[in-house]
Amino acid sequence: MAVTESAPLPAASETWHRLSFTGSGKEYFGIWIVNILLTIITVGIYSAWAKVRRNRYFYGNTVLLGRAFEYHAKGMQIFIGRIIVFAYLIIYNVLLTVVPLVGIGMAVLILFFIPWLVMRGLRFSARVTSYRNVRFNFVGGVGGAFLAFLVGPILAALTLGILAPLASRWMYRYIGNNMRYGTKAFTTNPGLGAIYKTWFLSALIILLGLLIIGFVLFINMSVLFAVIDNPQAIPPELHAALITMGVIGYLVVLVSFGIAALVYRAGVRNIAWSSSVFDGAHPLKSDLSRAGYVWITISNLIVTLLTLGLMRPWAAVRMARYVNTHTAVRFSGDVGEVFAVAEKDGSAVGAEFMSYEGFDFGF
Template sequence: MSNQQPQVNGTDLPSKSTAYYRVNFTGQAGEYFKIWIVNIALSIVTLGIYSAWAKVRTQQYFHTNTLINGTGFQYHGQPLNILKGRIIAVVLFVLYSFAVNSVPIIALPVMLIFVIALPWIVIRALAFNARMTSFRGIRFNFEASYGEAFQIVLLWPLLIIVTFGLIIPLIKHKYYEFVINHSSMGTTSFRYNGKISEMFIIYLIAMAIAAGISTAMMIIGMVFALFAGLASAADESSALMIWLASSGASIVIVLYLALYLLMWAFIKTKTTNLIFNNLTLDEHRFYADLNFSQMAIIQFTNTLAIIFSLGLAYPWAAIRMTRYQACCIQVIVSDNLDNIIAGEIKKVGALGDEAAGIFDVELAI
């Protein structure tokens, strides 16, 4: 990966000395496979109870192996707190199912209560995930009002139906803006300055990709149907018709998989670049240069490996994708990183641990 200085959107960088730190991920497939397989086995044996410990082990591994200037992130989530949240979610689901089946008339009121509570649940979940993460002793944070979450979680998505999905880029823009602008590292807030038009362009190109592959799928299907019809009219053997039908179906399935993977890779690549290239932390900036074709190749080969290994290649695929995405991200610090961290620690003082303890239960959503 090139270490050349990126061209960053926005105004000129501050006059202070600028330091560029490329993010590095040092996780290894073999190490993660051991964690992953043990997590699955113990979660099955304990009927899901160990899944809380499994999540903590996984998060700790990925956090500590994601490095900036040689220092990894830390994950502070506690398994018992995560387990409490999951138990609460399961109990509420069981009570809801029992109540609805026993007294159907209460189904609508109960569902309405859940819908009303959903923005609050989202805030709690985002706050928990942020406050359980730290870098060099500085905890991240997330704070937002119920009204703001209500718009993002419930109000804007309602427009998807009436706009036939055309409003999805706007919703994605609003969501990233909501999450980033209410997040902070210690006392310093993140800011997102991306344009709505840029998000619309990403989705318009993705739709063009989908339209092209869909057209190819239709043409191939029609061609094989035509040959099958000609074979039938000529009283050819049924084996030939079966072969034509199965071949056509196989090609359509492969093209459908390619369509999904290409759209995912394109949207993931472009939105990640858009977000990081318009992300700031005070006067410090970020830069991402993910490549669409590289992402598509990694995702396609990862998917094939997982399919043909019956899932056993998942750890290798996860490590491979994470390593590529991490190495394509730079942190652009308008000063020395050590000075920034030291100053932030002084501002935060003793508030960090207390704030993190407020949201000590992860709510499952």
């Protein structure tokens, strides 16, 4: 190979190379407010270009081994993709109301349309992402998307979340096993037992929330029975108390489900990433602390609400930094050689393989 003097890469390593995030809330603030302002002024049209600038900022500041990732999508691609989906949904809804029978036919069609859309979205997102001048690719089919993004969530919902780990496993396997860097494959196989362990913690959190509500109801039992016996005889002050109780109950449910979902999400991410291997030899790792992830998400939300959204850029950067620094890869052997091999195969996806329409609904 004529190219001898490559830029410095760490030699061999048994160490984990972590991602880092080099952006700042201050810098992102300008990008963010201009995105929103131009989106409003252009009645939403600019949102496709806004997405490109946002993603370019976040990918371009995600750094591994001193080099950043890159996002290559063009605003027009995303805009066309959105127009197509929007048009389909309008036609679907009009037909559904005007000619219900055709609408039912289209509902069956949409059952296949959604997985196809998800598949195309994942493929688009992968192909517009590159690292060290080599693009990612996604080779999953519609069948896998149907199982992972339609059957899985429906099954999880029907069983009140008991089969959610199965759905998570399908989803991560579908994404992880079909992801390519150049022509090199990733493999993922998150263990069901491990996912159930983290699921169990979330189930306990929900149970705790329900117990608190049950306890509150229990100590107010006498009042409640009186109300059920004779609904008309509620004094106004008791009325207010009942409403307060209802609101508190609602909040407890909301908070416990929210925390349970966040704990689960972080736990499953750790398991899935840590069971992933690049090119059969280089393991990936995610080691988010579940408490840390919950804390950052919730404090981000509170700070964003209290500042009427103005601290959102800071919150987004804070989350990106946290997630990146807890994501790592370990290259077995010489890192330079790993990339030299990737180079020989060339990139599977060049710009010419790009579709002109960008369905960006994948993730």
